[in-house]
Amino acid sequence: ITQICLWEMHLREPLCKMTTLPPLPVIRPKLTSLARKKLPCSPSTIPRSQLIKEKDDIDHYLEVNFKGLSKEEVAAYRNSYKKNICVDMLRDGYHKSFTELFALMKKWDALQETARVRSLSWLQRPLEEQPDKLDHFYHYLTRAEAAERKEYFEDVYNNLYALACYFNNSEDKWVRNHFYERCFKIAQLIKIDGGKKEAEAHAHMGLLFEEEGQLLEAAEHYEAFHQLTEGRIWKDETGRFLSLLACESLLRTYKLLSDKMLENKEYKQAIRILIKASEIAKEGSDKKMEGEASYYLGLAHLAAGEYETALTVFNTYSKISTDLDDDLSLGRAYEAIAKVLQSQGEMTEAIKYLKKVVKIARKNFQSLDVVRASTMLGAIYNEKGYYNKASEYFQQAFDTTAELTNLRQMDETKVHYGIAKAHQIMPRVNNYIESADLTSLDFLLSWKESRSKIACEPTIGNTANIGTFLPF
Incomplete structure (x- = not known):
């Protein structure tokens, strides 16, 4: 009794999120208690001849071991657990509970049949094989019906919501939603709590x-x-x-x-x-x-091309992040500001913010943020013609994706890195071609054979500081 009272008090607490319910303190009616002893129930697909034999065996067993059993008690041993639950509901006068449970069981069977026809992977067992769920249906539906007769609508709500909590899992979510809808209708009738249950519903x-x-x-x-x-x-x-x-x-x-x-x-x-x-x-x-x-x-203002407004809003976000000492949010704010500045053509300012993003991301071990910011920096430097810097940041992005073993991003950053390295080496190749002498031709042929390094010729222009490797 103490456990039941505590459970009722728990149900009256404010409920907004799904919780794990404690074991149900069920007091089972007569038929259900007897039927529970012979679980698991027999499948409904047993051949008729076997059912007749089982019936005779049960009759003989009852005759030998239990004298004076009533027809109801005999039926409790013969019938399925689901049938006994339904009989108990009707016998005890809970006709609305029976009607609701019967409708849910029909839908349960229909969903299983649909899954079977469509060859879907229906993991849920038949309801007949899940007596605990049937117990919960009986316990809370009958309590809710009894409370509704007395117009104790808050108790009705609590019992229905307890069922919604119990069925809050991936396979039974449709049952949970059924009781959400029932709770919503009942909540409209509760007038003594100032609208709290209605708000929850x-x-x-x-x-x-x-x-x-x-x-x-x-x-x-x-x-x-x-x-x-x-x-x-x-x-x-x-x-x-x-x-x-x-x-x-x-x-x-x-x-x-x-x-x-x-x-x-x-x-x-x-x-x-x-x-x-x-x-x-x-x-x-x-x-x-x-x-x-x-x-x-x-972001919405940025997508609409309203750059000044977007910049103002992002600055507000960066200030809030700074006040909260939230590095991750601050890095996201700086990246967003850099995108706006890049759209406005203010590349120098955009670079400053992106470097801050890389620093914050490395400090907080946010590798994906490092990749994203480094790629943006590489793209800006590549566009401005600073190929050494572009290669440096694209390589940084590529190395980070390699550490993450993210194949899709590795392929993407590899392409960026390759393009930057090609741009980096292009001036030297052009100088060799324009020189049109035998030495330059030998350098080019040597590189073509190895595809790894191109020699540096001191007599040719200002190409000594340009990179020497191609990534292919």
């Missing part, structure tokens, strides 16, 4: 739609979640304010929506929704979240 529905890729619907629920929690001090089970979680959920959804808009070159719509996200982030009083919103907004 909107958060769950937002997550449901977000996972299904229906971002507009998700945004609507998250907006309702945000409005209901605004100015409230409600917390979830981890102690986090629900208002902050609402801001984070909205920011995440607005970011996903803006990404799709930017892909379709709908720059004004993307900027508009990210401005809204930035305002919401400021309400959350979380500087890191505010910085993230500024970063996304700056």
Whole structure:
């Protein structure tokens, strides 16, 4: 009894994120308790002749070992566990619970059949072979129905939400979503908590739609979640304010929506929704979240070609990152600023910021950031004709990808490095060709044979400081 009371108190706590439930303190009804002793249940595909033989064996066993058993008790041994659960629900008067469970079982079977027809890898076992799940269905559905009869809607919500938590896994997510929807409908009837359960239900529905890729619907629920929690001090089970979680959920959804808009070159719509996200982030009083919103907004302005505005927003992001002493965010801010400066043709300033990015990335062992910034530096130097510097940074990028054993990036940086080395050696080759003497021709032929090094001829121009290797 103590365990059950503690469990009820746990269900009444603010619930916003999925949690791992403790073992279920189930008090099983008569048929279920008897049927549980003979698990696992017999498969439904057993031949009729075998079933008849098993029935006769059971009758004989019961006659010899158990005198005076009732028909119900005999049925508990004969029937499947799933059937006994359903019979118990009907016998105890929980007709709505039976109807809901029966509908879920039909959908369960339909999904399995669809997977079988399409030769999909359906890893889930039949419900008949999972008595623990059937126990949870019986326990919480009947408790929810009993509470609903008394109009204790908060208890109804808690029991349905407990089922949603229990089925929060990859194979049962559709069951979880069913109970999310049930919780949402019940939450509208709860009037004694100031709207807290309704706010939580909107958060769950937002997550449901977000996972299904229906971002507009998700945004609507998250907006309702945000409005209901605004100015409230409600917390979830981890102690986090629900208002902050609402801001984070909205920011995440607005970011996903803006990404799709930017892909379709709908720059004004993307900027508009990210401005809204930035305002919401400021309400959350979380500087890191505010910085993230500024970063996304700056990228949208950059994509739209609004360079001055983008630069202003990115500078705000870099200031927030500096105040938070967040090196990784600061490196990202500097890289974004460098992209804007590069788009404006201010290469010298862009180089300064990219060198800062490389320094920060190396300090924090962010190899991918090193590759990206080094590649950008190499491209700028290559474009300006500083081939020695270009080769240096492209080689730095290539060496880093080699350490990471990232084959795709290795191939990409190898091409950049090869092009830079070709540009680097080209002036010397041109000088040899233009000299048109026997010595120069010998140097060229020697290089053609080895393809590794080209000799340096002191008498030819200012080519001594140019690189000597080709990467092919």
